[in-house]
Every structure is written in C-alpha cells, then in structure tokens.
Amino acid sequence: MSARGRRANVRACFQQPEHGGNIHPAILKQARKSGQLNLSGRGLTEVPETVWKINIDVPEESRNVSLENQDDRWWEQTDLTKLILASNAITDLTDSIQMLPALTVLDLHDNQLHSLPEALGKLVNLQKLNASHNGLKRLPESLGQLKSLRSLLLHHNQIMELTEGVGQLHDLEDLAVLSLVQRDNRNLIGQWWWKYSSLHMHRFFSFESRTMASAPKRKMTDYGFKSKPFAALRTLDATHNDIHSLPDDLGDLTHLEQLYLRHNRLSQLPLLTHCTNIKELHLGNNSLHCLTIEQLECIQQVSVLDLRDNKISKLPEQIALLQQLERLDVSNNDISQLPFVLGTMNKLKCIVLDGNPMKSIRRDIVMRGTNELKKYLKSRLAETPNDVTEKAQGLRKSKGMSGIIAGPQEGVDAFSVHSTKALDYSGKKAGFVPADLWPVAEQAHVNAVNLNKNLLPEIPKELSLLRSSLTELHLGFNRLTSLDPLIGELTKLLMLDIRNNQISNLPDSLVNLQDLRELVISFNRFQELPKVVYNMSSLEILLASDNQIQDVDPDGVRGLSRLSSLNLQNNEIMHVPPELGLCTQLRALQLEGNPFRQPRPAILSKGTDSLLEYLRDRIVT
Known part of the structure; x- marks a missing residue:
C-alpha cells in the first residue's frame, strides 16, 4: 500500500460512517474488541443500523488489509455481549435486534418505547433486561423464549398485564413490575400471582399496583407467599x-x-x-x-x-x-x-x-450525635436519682465548688463542668469565650465542649489545653470562615461539628485526627469535599449537606472503609459518578436536592442499597 493510501486510511477513522448517527467509528471499534457498547445519553431517537450490524459488517478501517498493520484484525473481533441504550429518546426497536444473538445484557431504561419486538426472543443468551421507565403497554409473547433471563426490570411503564411467557422464565431471580396498571378496579398483581408457580425468584421481587380512587381497599393477604416463586426470595x-x-x-x-x-x-x-x-x-x-x-x-x-x-x-x-x-x-x-x-x-x-x-432529653445532647446520646442514655441507666444526688453532694464538698464562673449572666456552673466533664457555653451570642472558663475545663479534663450559637470569628486557641481529653467539639452556628490549624492538635477527637458557618476549606492538619468518627460540615461554603477528609481512616459519619459541592470523588469515598453514612443533600452536584456504587460500605447515602438528572427521584426513594446497585449497573467496563 502506498504512503498516500495509508494516510487516507488514517483520516478515514475520524469520519462519520453513513447512517451512523452520532456514533464515532472509534467507539464501534472499541466495542468490537471489548464486546461492550455504551450509547447512553446520546439523544438517539432510533438505533443506528451500524449497531445491529456491528459483528457483521467489515469495518471501514479494515477494508484495506496489509501485512504492515496487524492491529485491526476485524475477523478476530469479540461478539457484542452488553448493549446499553439507556437515557435516550428511542421510540422503537426493529427486528434487527436478532442480529446480536450473543447479548447477555440489554439496558433500555429511560427511553420512549411503547413495545418490544417479537425478535427479542431470539436473544437466547440474554441474562438481564432492563426496560424500566418507558411507555410499554404490552410485552412480546416471545419473552418466554429467553430461558437464560435472570433479571427482568419493567417498573414505571403502562403494562396492563404480564404475558404467559413470564411463567416460563425458570431461572428468573429479579423481577420488578412497579406501576403495573390496575384495570376495572381489579388487582392485576393478584390475578397473575398464582399462575407462575414454576418461577423460582431468589433475590428480588418488586411491585406497585396503583389503585383508582374508587377501588376497594387492598389487603396484602389477598396475595399469599406460600407459592414456589417466593420460597427463596431475598428482597421484597x-x-x-x-x-x-x-x-x-x-x-x-x-x-x-x-x-x-x-x-x-x-x-x-x-x-x-x-x-x-x-x-x-x-x-x-x-x-x-x-x-x-x-x-x-x-x-x-x-x-x-x-x-x-x-x-x-x-x-x-x-x-x-x-x-x-x-x-x-x-x-x-x-x-x-x-x-x-x-x-x-x-x-x-x-x-x-x-x-x-423530645422532652426528657435536652436538645443539645441530641445534637451531639449518636455516640454521645448513647453515653447519656447509658449513664442514666446506671444511676438512680439518689445516686446522682449523693454524687453531686460529695463532689461539691471534695472540690469545694460553689457559685458560677464567667460571670452570673453566662451561668456556667463549675460543679456542672466537673460532674459532666462537659463545657457548655452555647447560645450566648458571644464573640469570645471568657478566659476563666478554660482553667476550670482543663482541671475537669472535659471531653465535650459546646460553643454552638455564638458569634465566634475563630476557634479559641485555649482549646489546645484540652488536647489530652477532648473527644467532642461543637462549633456550629458561629461566624467561622476557616479553622485554625491548631485543630489538628486535638488528636483525641471523635466528633467535630462545624455546621452553619462560612467555611470553604479545611486545614491539612486535620489528617492528625485519625480517631475522628463523625464530621459535620453542613451549611457552609464548600465547593468540594476537602481532600483531607479522604485520609481520615476512622470516619463513620460525614454530613456535608447544604453546601456548594459540585463533584464527588468515588475513589476517595471508597477508601474510607468505615464510612457508613454520607449526606450530600442540597448541593450542586450535576453528575453522580457510577463508580460511587462500588462504595458498598455505605449504609446511608443521601443525594436528594441536587440538580443531577440521573438517578431519578424514584431510584433515590428506594434506599441506599438500590441506589448503589443502580450506579454499579451504569459502570462502563
């Protein structure tokens, strides 16, 4: 081949093929190698014919074969096994789908489909079919030919009834038929429930039958769970x-x-x-x-x-x-x-x-978080009122404590500081903490300091006096614009609350707080989760709602192996990375109130496990 011919061939790989829509040839080329093709969110109204013929047509870049180029050996391509067409505007699928017989995963969710072709039954290797969030009104009878199908997701459609073919899917494990339409005041779920005794779902069954206002009240007792389909059910x-x-x-x-x-x-x-x-x-x-x-x-x-x-x-x-x-x-x-x-x-x-x-527990105790609330409840369980009285009298005599420190208006009792090991100077609307409080707190070895609801422009430097004992610090509802790096000296801290301030970043010295379990930074001005947070290996709870956070680092979150609760509500997150679904250590992930389109509110409302699974399904491999 001449040099001129080779140059022309190189340019050809950047040209759009005829009838190829907005699919770049490089994407199809990669799909032939990997066996996976992700075309989600591309505004497609129909599936380009080049997709159906991806394993049949000779690709443009391989029509001129030479011994000098062994990279594009199209005859050694991999059959397409995973096709993702989600979040487009596709209204119809043609019978050409049968040209992809090796498919094991077909994701069609969030389109405008009203029906599925009978040729779908030719995909005998299909294991997962997601046709949720469409306008489907019926299912093809050929569905029963998909003997390998394990997951069938049909929620949020307009399906009037399920076909008999569903009863032939003996290996089906996951079935979601949310929003199955009720017709003529009859419960369609109850109608087909008993028909499919050959089903043996192992993992997931989900349904929602929306009733009309005139429909009779429904009892779940009409359904029954003794039939074989539900014997091994794990999620309902x-x-x-x-x-x-x-x-x-x-x-x-x-x-x-x-x-x-x-x-x-x-x-x-x-x-x-x-x-x-x-x-x-x-x-x-x-x-x-x-x-x-x-x-x-x-x-x-x-x-x-x-x-x-x-x-x-x-x-x-x-x-x-x-x-x-x-x-x-x-x-x-x-x-x-x-x-x-x-x-x-x-x-x-x-x-x-x-x-x-709540009447029996002070609000400031509840606000301190679960660990401190449990400590309070446990102490009340261990001590009777008489015990508390005797302890108070004995401590007053032994310490010689009486009266109020920091002035009568502030009302901080020295005995209370010693007996509770807590310094509560909250709600004073003060611009500084009186100096005579700190020697008392140091002497009492206090483990909790509450400075909420003041006018503090910076954290008191005297906090360093408590570095050997302080485990809980509340600085919420102040006027902090930053945290002094001395915060890193409080290495015993288990809980830090700086909500409702004007902070936009955290000092690197926080990396020293390797025992910190709970961090509250809500209602501030963070545009991203501070990188230092990802190095706090003991962190279990991270509350970062109501900021201006735009992105989330899934690798950073995944590295926090103990993190069980992450709240990112009411931020400015435009895109939720699918890799966040790999953070399986999370027991509570809250993303509501952000401007992203996906996941939809219906997914968020199903809970953390379903959300993480949804995100994992969108990872491009």
Whole structure:
C-alpha cells in the first residue's frame, strides 16, 4: 500500500460512517474488541443500523488489509455481549435486534418505547433486561423464549398485564413490575400471582399496583407467599401501595433479607415469625402506633430498622433485643422519651430522631450525635436519682465548688463542668469565650465542649489545653470562615461539628485526627469535599449537606472503609459518578436536592442499597 493510501486510511477513522448517527467509528471499534457498547445519553431517537450490524459488517478501517498493520484484525473481533441504550429518546426497536444473538445484557431504561419486538426472543443468551421507565403497554409473547433471563426490570411503564411467557422464565431471580396498571378496579398483581408457580425468584421481587380512587381497599393477604416463586426470595419491595394488612405467611419467607413496605397504610409491624435472615426492615410512612415484644422477638437479626413518619409514641425497653441493630430511624413520630437501654446496644451507630417532641432529653445532647446520646442514655441507666444526688453532694464538698464562673449572666456552673466533664457555653451570642472558663475545663479534663450559637470569628486557641481529653467539639452556628490549624492538635477527637458557618476549606492538619468518627460540615461554603477528609481512616459519619459541592470523588469515598453514612443533600452536584456504587460500605447515602438528572427521584426513594446497585449497573467496563 502506498504512503498516500495509508494516510487516507488514517483520516478515514475520524469520519462519520453513513447512517451512523452520532456514533464515532472509534467507539464501534472499541466495542468490537471489548464486546461492550455504551450509547447512553446520546439523544438517539432510533438505533443506528451500524449497531445491529456491528459483528457483521467489515469495518471501514479494515477494508484495506496489509501485512504492515496487524492491529485491526476485524475477523478476530469479540461478539457484542452488553448493549446499553439507556437515557435516550428511542421510540422503537426493529427486528434487527436478532442480529446480536450473543447479548447477555440489554439496558433500555429511560427511553420512549411503547413495545418490544417479537425478535427479542431470539436473544437466547440474554441474562438481564432492563426496560424500566418507558411507555410499554404490552410485552412480546416471545419473552418466554429467553430461558437464560435472570433479571427482568419493567417498573414505571403502562403494562396492563404480564404475558404467559413470564411463567416460563425458570431461572428468573429479579423481577420488578412497579406501576403495573390496575384495570376495572381489579388487582392485576393478584390475578397473575398464582399462575407462575414454576418461577423460582431468589433475590428480588418488586411491585406497585396503583389503585383508582374508587377501588376497594387492598389487603396484602389477598396475595399469599406460600407459592414456589417466593420460597427463596431475598428482597421484597411493596413500596407505595395501599396495603392495610399483611398475610400471615409473609413470615414463612425464611430467606428474606430486605423488606420494603414504605408508603402504605399498615397499623402494626409485620410478624416475621420465621424470617431469621432479615437484615433490613423499611416501614416508613405508615400508620404504626407501637412495637410489641412478639414483633421484636422475630426480627432480632435486623441491622436497619426504618420507622420514620409513623405515629409511634414510645419505644419499648425490649428494643434491646435487637443486638445486631446498626441504624434506627424514628424521625417524625410522637416520641417524647427514649429507653435508656439504647445506650447498651454496642452495634448501634446511628439513631435518627428529627421531628419528635423530645422532652426528657435536652436538645443539645441530641445534637451531639449518636455516640454521645448513647453515653447519656447509658449513664442514666446506671444511676438512680439518689445516686446522682449523693454524687453531686460529695463532689461539691471534695472540690469545694460553689457559685458560677464567667460571670452570673453566662451561668456556667463549675460543679456542672466537673460532674459532666462537659463545657457548655452555647447560645450566648458571644464573640469570645471568657478566659476563666478554660482553667476550670482543663482541671475537669472535659471531653465535650459546646460553643454552638455564638458569634465566634475563630476557634479559641485555649482549646489546645484540652488536647489530652477532648473527644467532642461543637462549633456550629458561629461566624467561622476557616479553622485554625491548631485543630489538628486535638488528636483525641471523635466528633467535630462545624455546621452553619462560612467555611470553604479545611486545614491539612486535620489528617492528625485519625480517631475522628463523625464530621459535620453542613451549611457552609464548600465547593468540594476537602481532600483531607479522604485520609481520615476512622470516619463513620460525614454530613456535608447544604453546601456548594459540585463533584464527588468515588475513589476517595471508597477508601474510607468505615464510612457508613454520607449526606450530600442540597448541593450542586450535576453528575453522580457510577463508580460511587462500588462504595458498598455505605449504609446511608443521601443525594436528594441536587440538580443531577440521573438517578431519578424514584431510584433515590428506594434506599441506599438500590441506589448503589443502580450506579454499579451504569459502570462502563
């Protein structure tokens, strides 16, 4: 081949092929090598014919073969096994899809499809089909020919009924049929439920049957769970239904690990008698009034218990039966006091109490975080009122303490500082902390300092006097624009709260806080998560909501192996990196209130595990 011919061939690889749409030849070339093609979010209204013929047509760059160029050996290409067409505007798929028989993954979610072609049944190797968030009204009968199919996601469509072919998918493990339309006041879920006794779903079943206003109240007891499809079920999602009661045999799902029953009409906790593997129970937005001993005895293995937005007025002492519990969310209930036994639950890392009329516990104690709240509850459990009185009298005599320090208006009692090992100088609207407080705090070896709701322009340098004892520091609601590097001297800190200030960065000296477990930087001016945060190996809770954060470093988050709760709500994140789904250590990831388009609110509302799985599915390999 001449030099001129070779130069022409090089230029050809940058030219758009005929009928190729906006797909660059280099993308198709890479797909032939990897067997994977990601065309998501490209504004496609139809699938270019070059995609269907990717393994048939001779590519342009390989039409002139020479012994000098062995890189483009198109005859050794890999068959396409993964095709992602998500988040486009595709309205129709042609029968040409059968030209990709090696496909194992086909992702069509978030398009404008109204039907799927019968030729879909030719994809006999297909294992995962995601056609959610479309306008599908029916399914092809050939669906039953996909004998290898394990995951079928059809939620958020307009499907009137499922075809008989679904019952022939013997290897199906995951099935989501959210928003299955109800017709003529008949519950379509109940109609097809019993038909498919040959199904054997191992992992996930999800449904939502939206009822009309005139439809009769639905009871989940009409469904039943004794049939074979649900014997090995691990995840059941019945969120956003009108369920008033649950069937008794729900408790027979011995393999069930996750149960989502949010946004229903349940008035009592389900009795999960034989669900010995249950790990997560989500019952938010129902009408629960109380928890009974019988109910708690059945869920002793649960690690996440979501009871938010109910009508619970009291948590029983028997909550201590849940010794594996790591997260308890009882926000927006009617709870005025907590059982002291919560302080003895060693694995409990997060208690969410927002929106409750707490009367027996001071607000500043609740604001200190879960660890300090547990310490307080445990101390109240260990001491009777008489014990406290005797201890107070003895300490006053031995220390000779009486009266108020820092002036009568401030009202800081020296005895209180010694007895509680806490210096509370919050809500004073002061521009500085009186100097005579610090010797008392140093002598008392205080482990908690609360300076919230003042007018402090900088952190007091006297804090360094407490470097050997201080474990908790609250500096929220002040006028801080930065943190003095001396903060790095407080190496014993377990909790640092600097919310509601004007801080835009953190000093590198924070890397010395290797024991820090909880960091609150919400309501500040951060445009990114400070890089020093990614070096805090013990961090478990990071609250960074209501800032101006634009990007998230998934590798940095993944490196925080102990991080269980990350709150990035109400920031300016335009893109959520799919690699964030690899951060499987997260038990709570909150992203609401950001301007990104994907994931959609429907995905966010399903909880952290579903969100992480969604993100992992979008990773381009």
